Amino acid sequence: MTGFDLTPPDDGQRRRLIAGLDGEERRVLLQHGTEAPFCGAFLDNKQDGVYCCRLCGLPLFRSTAKFDSGTGWPSFFAPLDAAHVGRIRDASHGMIRTEIVCARCGSHLGHVFPDGPPPTFERHCLNSVSLSFVARGQPLPDPLGRGGAEAAPAD
Numbered sequence: 001m002t003g004f005d006l007t008p009p010d011d012g013q014r015r016r017l018i019a020g021l022d023g024e025e026r027r028v029l030l031q032h033g034t035e036a037p038f039c040g041a042f043l044d045n046k047q048d049g050v051y052c053c054r055l056c057g058l059p060l061f062r063s064t065a066k067f068d069s070g071t072g073w074p075s076f077f078a079p080l081d082a083a084h085v086g087r088i089r090d091a092s093h094g095m096i097r098t099e100i101v102c103a104r105c106g107s108h109l110g111h112v113f114p115d116g117p118p119p120t121f122e123r124h125c126l127n128s129v130s131l132s133f134v135a136r137g138q139p140l141p142d143p144l145g146r147g148g149a150e151a152a153p154a155d
Contacts, residue, residue, distance in 0.1 A: 037072025040128025
């Protein structure tokens with residue numbers, strides 16, 4: 001069970017968070033876009049820490065679950081907590097996929113595929129622009145002002 005507040009941002013909080021996004025972040029997070037492969041800021045990040053939702057700050061993936069999928073996007077075999085990542089059937093672009101979104105704010109993160117490594121055999125393929133990164137031992141973001149100044153969770 002997650003120790004994080006999964007209550008969605010209220011309308012005022014959401015407007016404030018969206019106002020802080022640039023055009024590419026808006027296109028991907030809010031309009032379900034995809035960034036170009038092999039160009040994301042976190043593709044080659046090897047630091048120890050936690051990847052959080054760029055919009056609301058919810059911790060999503062640990063660096064220890066990251067792997068090089070060769071696809072051009074940061075890939076993870078498991079979320080930090082399954083309750084933090086929502087799954088939605090996506091039938092766009094002439095195929096059926098599973099979209100993944102932030103469970104708290106609904107922002108588009110990417111897609112999950114059944115071709116990852118053990119132990120889950122899943123590949124959570126994410127857009128770097130959908131994420132922020134917190135190095136191990138640093139405080140987690142608190143853009144909703146809920147007092148969550150805890151440090152990035154250890155493995």
